[in-house]
Amino acid sequence: MKVLMFGWEFPPHISGGLGTASYGLTRGMYTIGGIDILFVVPKAYGDEDQNIARVIGAGDVIVKQHLYTFSKLNKQMNYFQVESKVVPYVDPEDFWKLKKKEVSADRWYVQTDEQGKIKFSGKYGADLLEEIRKYALVASVIARENEFDVIHAHDWLAYPAGIAAKAVSGKPLVIHVHATDFDRSRGNVNPEVYAIEKQGMDVADKIIAVSNLTRNIIIEKYRIPQEKVITVHNAVDPVTTDQRNFEKGQLGDKIVTFLGRITMQKGPEYFVEAASRVLQRMDQVRFVMAGSGDMMQKMIALAAAKGIMNRFHFTGFLKGDEVYRMLHLSDVYVMPSVSEPFGISPLEALQSSVPVIISHQSGVAEILTHALKINFWDIDAMSDSIYALLNYPALTKMFTKYGKEEVNRLKWENAAQKVREIYLSLVSN
Amino acid sequence: MRNLCLYFQIHQPFRLRRYRFFDIWNNHYYYDDYLNESIMQRVSARSYLPTNRILHELLKESGNGFKLTISISGLAIDQFRRYAPEVLESFQELAALPGVEFLSETYAHSLASLGHTDEFIRQVKAHEQVMDEVFNVKPQVFRNTELIYSDEIGAVISGMGYKGMITEGAKHILGWKSPDFLYCNSINPRLKVLLKNFKLSDDIAFRFSNKGWVEWPLTAEKYAGWLQNLPEKEEVVGIFMDYETFGEHQWEETGIFDFLKAFPGAVRQETDFQFSTPSEIMQKLQPVSEISVPWPISWADKEKDLSAWLGNELQDEAFKKLYGLEEKVTGIDDPDIQRDWNYLQASDHFYYMCTKFFSDGEVHSYFNPYDSPYDAFINYMNVLSDFELRVKSLVTEPAPDSETVKLTKVLKEKEELIAKYEKELKRTRMALARTKKRGTATSSQSITRTTKKNVSGKSPGKKKTSSK
Structure with a gap:
């Protein structure tokens, strides 16, 4: 079976959970076999003469086909690089800010260009929604020139591409919802984004949600018939050995960690509140907020106002191995997300033998039994859980024993198998 | 005539309120009054009172030879006194009728028999006292918490002057033997051991309302037929279950009360069985052999062992920490401390921490106020931390000379x-x-x-x- 997949990032150039998840799923499909995937990745394809938009409009093939080899699996896979300036997880306002930054930094373009020859003029006439439409246009070109049985589009930026490919080919469309705008905005939804998401869900033949939480949002907020929406939980890759071999901290204090973007969606303020409660009752403990984001200044101010800055630390953004080093130093990992479609990082913490406290408002809470679960707003329960993990060692013993086992049982192949069944149900119809 | 022993167990724990770590040393009240009272009210209305009415009639009816055995934990009696005195009265009326035997157990429905003999004996005595006070009876036969039994526990009980004990007829202990005989303790053969026939007991307690069961619907006549068909040599059948089976585990709508009403008549007409109480059976029958139980057994779950209460890290740590206080608490003459000491020992707290729950959840989630075993553990440990501080503050450590x-x-x-x-x-x-x-x-x-x-x-x- 051949699948035309529209994704947004592919390793090593990934910036978030979406890239990790779509990569994991793709690899899982290779492992189970029987599926050929054509993975389309949009990347700003710098061209000196700035004629890209025209080329697409002309229906010309401006895409360049590369052959990548999966070294491990020795299996070939086709990529298309499509001109685009968009990045995942942004709303139009963020995009506008990014573009302003790019004028000086050029960071995004350097990262996405394969040959390193792109010249930037600072001319960014199109807005994000237009970029998406452009991507959809290219998608229709690709759909015309290739053979496939199913279309699979990851997250809202790729829905229009999926719709276009379906319109051209008449093949069934599966959309994969990794997040909705309700998660990103805490309910303050952008109507244009909502319209794109809703259209994608309406046109799709089947919808995959990364959790029941997300599935319910799709059914309730987007009014999609429930039989059309299927939950396929994410998995996690096994840790490689070099990530395991970090030394434990020499500091006598216990460390409680928040790790992630410091944004409204992640609920950082509840973590600060809980920290302040725990510190009222015990010392020998430090709290770390690792990451960066638009609420960081506010959090520093809040921690200072609580008078706990001597025991509360901000690390800024952590890269690569630093994340694992931080996890290894931690005794407790807390994810108080307000709305988390899935949330892969608690699984990584458990892999590093760190017990986790997660909010009921996260998809990962649906599949973890060996974790402490709280409501994100319940700082009493959160601080109580932190206190218990630090003071009653049997809990940590249980988590390191069973939590790790539980995570190791989650496999991308299982997720891929479920997705394959969805494909088969569509193809046989 | 062969003997049929019908035994019901009554227990209600004092469930703990949500006790956060910042309550430690700030608030010494541990119990969820609302929850305890509402459960007690519900179970009283649905089970205790209607069942007592039926039993009362059955016992008063002359000539049907109906007899009954009951045990009530000290904690349940405390709860009746506090929340449902009318239930206690109705049990007192029952106790005054002939044909009712009360068994002794631990006051706190505790696990003290597992290695904390002094505390165990104290609790058995406390229960004897309350039985005397409330029902004016002196039990001759002992039932341990959750029918936990081992050779050693039997020996301790025998040493306290009891004639016998009842326990589970666990398959892994019996092997090819039948539970339908009287046995005796392997350390002290003077202690008789009466076993539960778990197949026939569970037919009523667990399967009665299960429509997927081939034997559904179960009638008293059909059940009596099964009894009659047991091998003739088998002398005694122990039907043991929670009292709450009637009206609570099995709702009135399932017909469980009608079954109970029809039961004595069916036994009289269809079988050569007579109702007997444990002490009568132990008087009448000779043990066929001793029974060797080196590791404790119980009536819980499929395993019939202690794994519902002890064995995982959470349960073991809580148990260790609790009984680490035993010596100190014994010396404290403070009614609040003694009350909390009893209530915190209830086996239920450990049951809530069971992680078998994840796979085998149904029974464990019954009456369970917690979302997860972890939740149960954290709450219990917070309470215990406060209790420990109180105990320590009351014990003046003798200055070591x-x-x-x-x-x-x-x-x-x-x-x-x-x-x-x-x-x-x-x-x-x-x-x-x-x-x-x-x-x-x-x-x-x-x-x-x-x-x-x-x-x-x-x-x-x-x-x-x-x-x-």
């Missing part, structure tokens, strides 16, 4: 040394006795030969002879 400490240490060392020597002596004696049995002559010969051999150097030929 340096001379006494030194002498105690010396004494302890000497005792250890003596024990070590005694062991060695015993071993040597046994070895000596063994050699004597084999015959002194041969052994001395072989010793001389070996010595010679060693002197004269190694020769394979000689080695062979010496080893013969």
Whole structure:
């Protein structure tokens, strides 16, 4: 079976959970076999003469086909690089800010260009929604020139591409919802984004949600018939050995960690509140907020106002191995997300033998039994859980024993198998 | 006539309120009054009162020979006193009728029998006292919490003057044997052991309302037929279950009350069984053999062991921490401390921490106020931390007199040394006795030969002879 997949990032150039998840799923499909995937990745394809938009409009093939080899699996896979300036997880306002930054930094373009020859003029006439439409246009070109049985589009930026490919080919469309705008905005939804998401869900033949939480949002907020929406939980890759071999901290204090973007969606303020409660009752403990984001200044101010800055630390953004080093130093990992479609990082913490406290408002809470679960707003329960993990060692013993086992049982192949069944149900119809 | 023993157990724990770590040392009240009262009210209305009415009628009806055995934990009695005195009264009326036997158990429905003998004995005595106070009875037969039994527990109970105990007829203990006979304790054979027939008990307690069960619907006549069909030699059948089976585990709508009403008549008409109480059975029958139970058994789950309450890290740590306080608490004459000490020992707290729950959840989630075993553990440990602080504040540690400490240490060392020597002596004696049995002559010969051999150097030929 051949699948035309529209994704947004592919390793090593990934910036978030979406890239990790779509990569994991793709690899899982290779492992189970029987599926050929054509993975389309949009990347700003710098061209000196700035004629890209025209080329697409002309229906010309401006895409360049590369052959990548999966070294491990020795299996070939086709990529298309499509001109685009968009990045995942942004709303139009963020995009506008990014573009302003790019004028000086050029960071995004350097990262996405394969040959390193792109010249930037600072001319960014199109807005994000237009970029998406452009991507959809290219998608229709690709759909015309290739053979496939199913279309699979990851997250809202790729829905229009999926719709276009379906319109051209008449093949069934599966959309994969990794997040909705309700998660990103805490309910303050952008109507244009909502319209794109809703259209994608309406046109799709089947919808995959990364959790029941997300599935319910799709059914309730987007009014999609429930039989059309299927939950396929994410998995996690096994840790490689070099990530395991970090030394434990020499500091006598216990460390409680928040790790992630410091944004409204992640609920950082509840973590600060809980920290302040725990510190009222015990010392020998430090709290770390690792990451960066638009609420960081506010959090520093809040921690200072609580008078706990001597025991509360901000690390800024952590890269690569630093994340694992931080996890290894931690005794407790807390994810108080307000709305988390899935949330892969608690699984990584458990892999590093760190017990986790997660909010009921996260998809990962649906599949973890060996974790402490709280409501994100319940700082009493959160601080109580932190206190218990630090003071009653049997809990940590249980988590390191069973939590790790539980995570190791989650496999991308299982997720891929479920997705394959969805494909088969569509193809046989 | 063969004997049928019908036994019901009544217990309600004091469930803990949500107790956060910042309550430690700030608030010493641990119980969820609302939850405890509402559960008690519900179970009273649905089970205790209607079932008592039926039992009352059955017992008063002359000529049907109906008899009944009951045990009520001390904690349940405390709850009746506090939340449902009318239920306690109705049990008192029942107790006054002939044909009702009360069994003794631990006051706190605790696990103290597992290695905390002093506390165990204290609780049995406390329960005896409350039985005397409330029902004016002196039980002759003992049932331990959750029917937990082992050879050693039986020996302790026998030492307290009891005639017998009842426990689970666990398959892994019985093997090919049938539970339908009277057995006796393997350490002290004077203690009789009456077993539960778990198949026939569970048919009522668990399967009665299960529409997927081939035997559904179960009628008293059908059940009596099963009894009658048991091998004729089998002398006694123990039907043991929670009292709440009637009206709570099995709702009124399932017809469980009608079953109960029809039961004595069906037994009288269809079978050659008569109702008997444990003490009557132990008087009448001779034990067929002793039963060996080196590791404790219980009536819980499929395993019929202790794994519902102890065994995972959470349960073991909580248990250890709780009984770490035993010595100190015993010396404190404070009614609040003594009350909390009892209530915190209830086996239910450990049941909520069971992680078998993840796979085998149904029964464990019953009446369970917690979302997860972790939740249960955290709450319990917070309460226990506060209790520990209170206990410690009330116990004035005697200032260690340096001379006494030194002498105690010396004494302890000497005792250890003596024990070590005694062991060695015993071993040597046994070895000596063994050699004597084999015959002194041969052994001395072989010793001389070996010595010679060693002197004269190694020769394979000689080695062979010496080893013969």
